[in-house]
Amino acid sequence: MNKRKQSAQNTRKKLIQAALKLLKEKEFNAINVEEITKEAGVAKGTFYIYFKRKEDIISEYSRYPFKEIADELKNMKEVNLIEKLNRYFYRFMECVETPGVNICREWIKSVIDPNNVQNSQDSGKWEYDFEMLKEILENAVQNNELKKDTPVELLTHLIISQLYGMMTCWCMSNGKFEPLDWSNKFCEIQLNSILKEFLI
Amino acid sequence: MNKRKQSAQNTRKKLIQAALKLLKEKEFNAINVEEITKEAGVAKGTFYIYFKRKEDIISEYSRYPFKEIADELKNMKEVNLIEKLNRYFYRFMECVETPGVNICREWIKSVIDPNNVQNSQDSGKWEYDFEMLKEILENAVQNNELKKDTPVELLTHLIISQLYGMMTCWCMSNGKFEPLDWSNKFCEIQLNSILKEFLI
DNA sequence: GATTATTTATGACTAAAAGTCATTGACTTT
């Protein structure tokens, strides 16, 4: 990699880090582009070299941690379905908790308005979550953990909506309750009862 | 009511109707205040007599249909819990479907960011949903439909998060799937299994 | 019914922030 590309990558990183830092303090709407660039130590115009619109910096940072979860789960061959999903929920909420409630809000906004996301990277798209979960369930069907006639697609929707519901409630509470505790309780009650009739 | 109050009420209604009409076509961010006032046939400044901020027109129209559901359910004395909740889910999604996916998006945004809602009317607040549902469950405990040691608060959270999850998924799909069908399927699988262990 | 007070409506104006673009200078390529 030459000096230019290095420097470009560095500037992008600085911008994202600056945005994340500011998001810990206040919500995205209350942050303006000039603040971000000032925090990053670059000029305002530089922002628009890397991001078409102000909001794009969110989907850019976005969801690469979630991709890690995907890889992690794919490598868990000997673990049963319920445990896998427990793990998934836990890690998901971990990814949500770390950057904080304001960025979680922006994620939800980008989920509910997929048209409004202009992101080149596939990892930023939420269909990713869907496909990944579906794959886990399909594998479970093949491994005889789930009945052959399990409505995989519907179940996937159901579980995803659990995640979104959880995120939404967390934001609603202003990040008050412990997302990880919550995720555990949630799984305990929810996952087991959702899957009960399909488990072999 | 005198002429003045009549006219004021009329103007407010016109503004809300105009906003709703525009929201059928495009999302809230893409609509500016001048468009709304033009559609309503008033001057821009008039908007700010009725609403402090642009977003307030959403929470104003907001959630009065949901209050109707509350009343409806309170009057259903002879109906069992599961059916009540089925009804609740169904009516909830009906209230969400009618004004369309864009307004649903704005509702979710106001749910996830409660600090950012400046609404005088209590009916616009989402704690309302929570309290209402909790009451239904508490009644069920008193009527011996649910076990005495049912964790009512936790269950309420759980059910609310189902609703939010459902709304979020609906917006995510861009309003593609039939929310009412979905609500039925959802209830069928979810509610029964959530409540199973607590039902007497 | 004339005068004063109050309320609604107006649209030009201000303020703030998003987004643009011609210019500069550092690095790369030939």
Added chain:
DNA sequence: AAAGTCAATGACTTTTAGTCATAAATAATC
């Protein structure tokens, strides 16, 4: 070393939210 490319800049344009002095209509008071 000359030509070409690309990142960075910040003054500038554009957009839009929100304000406010003014006017006009209605209500209250005498």
